[in-house]
Amino acid sequence: MSQQSPLGTATARSGSSFSVDKVTVRFGGLTALDSVSLHVQPGEVLGVIGPNGAGKTTLFNVVCGFLRPDEGVLRWRDRELKGLRPHQLAGLGISRTLQGVGLFAGMTVLENVMTGAGAQAKAGFVSALFGLPRSDRDEATLRDRALAQLERVGAADVAGRYPGSLPYPVQKRVALARALVSEPDLLMLDEPAAGLSNVEMDELGDTIRELSGRMAVMLVEHHMDLVMRVCDRITVLDFGKVISTGTPDEVRNDPAVLAAYLGDENETSGLEA
Amino acid sequence: MSTNLSKQDPTGDSQVGTTPEVTGTPSADTARRRIGSTLVRNGLLMLLAFVGIALLLETLSPFRVSQLGVMAYYLPAIAGLTVLTGLNGQISLGHGALMAVGGYTTAVLLERQEGLPFLLVLLISAVVAGVVGLVVGAAAARLHGPYLAGATLALAVGLPGLALKFDEFLGGDQGLRVSPPRAPDGIESFYESLMGDNLSGQRYLAYYGWIIALVVLLLLSNLVNSRYGRHWRAVRDDEVAAELAGIDLGRMRVQAFVVSAVCAGVGGSLLAVVTRLIAPTSVTIVLSFGLLTAIVIGGLGSLLGAVIGAAVLVFMQQIITDTGLDAGLDASQAANIAPLVYGVLLIVVMLAAPRGLVGTVRMAWSTRAAARRAGA
Ligand SMILES: Nc1ncnc2c1ncn2[C@@H]1O[C@H](COP(=O)(O)OP(=O)(O)OP(=O)(O)O)[C@@H](O)[C@H]1O
Numbered sequence A: 001m002s003q004q005s006p007l008g009t010a011t012a013r014s015g016s017s018f019s020v021d022k023v024t025v026r027f028g029g030l031t032a033l034d035s036v037s038l039h040v041q042p043g044e045v046l047g048v049i050g051p052n053g054a055g056k057t058t059l060f061n062v063v064c065g066f067l068r069p070d071e072g073v074l075r076w077r078d079r080e081l082k083g084l085r086p087h088q089l090a091g092l093g094i095s096r097t098l099q100g101v102g103l104f105a106g107m108t109v110l111e112n113v114m115t116g117a118g119a120q121a122k123a124g125f126v127s128a129l130f131g132l133p134r135s136d137r138d139e140a141t142l143r144d145r146a147l148a149q150l151e152r153v154g155a156a157d158v159a160g161r162y163p164g165s166l167p168y169p170v171q172k173r174v175a176l177a178r179a180l181v182s183e184p185d186l187l188m189l190d191e192p193a194a195g196l197s198n199v200e201m202d203e204l205g206d207t208i209r210e211l212s213g214r215m216a217v218m219l220v221e222h223h224m225d226l227v228m229r230v231c232d233r234i235t236v237l238d239f240g241k242v243i244s245t246g247t248p249d250e251v252r253n254d255p256a257v258l259a260a261y262l263g264d265e266n267e268t269s270g271l272e273a
Numbered sequence B: 001m002s003t004n005l006s007k008q009d010p011t012g013d014s015q016v017g018t019t020p021e022v023t024g025t026p027s028a029d030t031a032r033r034r035i036g037s038t039l040v041r042n043g044l045l046m047l048l049a050f051v052g053i054a055l056l057l058e059t060l061s062p063f064r065v066s067q068l069g070v071m072a073y074y075l076p077a078i079a080g081l082t083v084l085t086g087l088n089g090q091i092s093l094g095h096g097a098l099m100a101v102g103g104y105t106t107a108v109l110l111e112r113q114e115g116l117p118f119l120l121v122l123l124i125s126a127v128v129a130g131v132v133g134l135v136v137g138a139a140a141a142r143l144h145g146p147y148l149a150g151a152t153l154a155l156a157v158g159l160p161g162l163a164l165k166f167d168e169f170l171g172g173d174q175g176l177r178v179s180p181p182r183a184p185d186g187i188e189s190f191y192e193s194l195m196g197d198n199l200s201g202q203r204y205l206a207y208y209g210w211i212i213a214l215v216v217l218l219l220l221s222n223l224v225n226s227r228y229g230r231h232w233r234a235v236r237d238d239e240v241a242a243e244l245a246g247i248d249l250g251r252m253r254v255q256a257f258v259v260s261a262v263c264a265g266v267g268g269s270l271l272a273v274v275t276r277l278i279a280p281t282s283v284t285i286v287l288s289f290g291l292l293t294a295i296v297i298g299g300l301g302s303l304l305g306a307v308i309g310a311a312v313l314v315f316m317q318q319i320i321t322d323t324g325l326d327a328g329l330d331a332s333q334a335a336n337i338a339p340l341v342y343g344v345l346l347i348v349v350m351l352a353a354p355r356g357l358v359g360t361v362r363m364a365w366s367t368r369a370a371a372r373r374a375g376a
């Protein structure tokens, strides 16, 4: 019933894909993104990698409507996204986690996750004001969905706690649950593995693979092991330009990629593995 | 990024109203959720509160009854400000001015449209204040921290000035007298048969004020426990994450401002009726500061805190003024120490117990509970 996103049924979306077409973003004299094109299909994990300052976060910010591209277009489900504003994203079936965690500090974990699907609630202001059953039903549904997501990421036991009292990796899992509760078709993860141990990173990899069965995933990440393991395709940015796109094996052996990463030993170690 | 007031206390407890503390396993949690509907739960709570108030009004001295009447008109405004500042993170130093809007609307309507039912007058006053709140809120949604404080301060200082400018209509310095409502005959005779006593005008006004105040609290507590309350808090805590969750920041800010202004309008209307007068002196900047002090003392973001804050404000005012008189000050000097004390109290509370009374008690409680859990 009210579980569906406002845009229709899952089958209607299955052919949907997201594409970025020749997007350019300039900050004054600096070209942070230079005619960047990429696309991601349902069920696919696309990695976006590149050295520091390559433009990865800028790309995410454009996709989320925090930045307007100077040139180029974004397409989602064969429609052009024009004048996109960030708060419209959730309604379009796109979720994003933030670099860091970005949880609401003054709200319980459960409330945090419920907020992630708030855009889909139906009961209006009047039902809420008078505490009508319609509003209560909405809340109950949201709560059940939030708890289900918390269970999926293994954080159901901290539902009543405040984020500040939780270890960082648990906070990251809560943030993931919040992004998932709206059942997005495109999930954008900005450095989800930062601050995680190797074991936790492996678990995260499994989770991402599992999620990709139901949605498209765009992953920005510096940990090459993880990227190489979970991504179906990888797009490499350097100085705002796409310098390579392909399967992990193709990208790994691309001389242009190796050249771009030269001098950045941490990251090349993963590439050469 | 914003520098909203509430961000100084990011872990501030914002469980509000009657939401049960969510703890433990999902199944325990789901079980707890089934306890009745929001309306029934909050309605019962308010009914209980009404019984308590009625007991007080029937047993206390006329002086205390009049103080409770004063508390009744502070309460909606303070609760509304709690929503705005505590839950949504927008500071307002101008809520006294919004009360003025409600109060003057009530006075003018009662003067010019004799025979209008009081409840209708109250509703119109609330709506007018809400419209002013919409305008202010739309501007405020673009302002942050000190700028918002400054803008609302200007409102608090400037708006009462209108009463002087349009003195023929708004009564100038003298203000407008308000003839208070009389109890409807039915209620009066019901009261007499129940209590075996006349319903004094003053006591009736206190009842009138408290019933309205409790209805406001009921509706606010419904809202605060709904998706809207959650979204207000989300905007307060993290703008970027809130937007990504699909929340329109500007819309939520304006909405919170309007809700809060409507509450202030109700408070102002009650003020005019309970004190039988609305004048520039009854809605000075000191009133705005008093409201802010009350929500800070009570604990930002908790409706229970708003009630406690209102009580402290009313009874403190009397104590301060009495102390001033005892110390040999004249009446106007004594009245002027209250704002000074508010200011000092604001600073002390912010430093010593930034969560306010309710937050501090709750914190101590949960720390003890955690210690017990750890010990077990
Ligand atoms: N708001 C801004 N104003 C000016 N320059 C900016 C702005 N945001 C990013 N830049 C610049 O654009 C370039 C790309 O930055 P971006 O943050 O997208 O890189 P990144 O690939 O995410 O890097 P990292 O791996 O360090 O997160 C950098 O040179 C950065 O300094």
Ligand SMILES: [Mg+2]
Pocket (backbone or CB within 6 Å): A056, A057, A058, A099
């Ligand atoms: Mg980045």
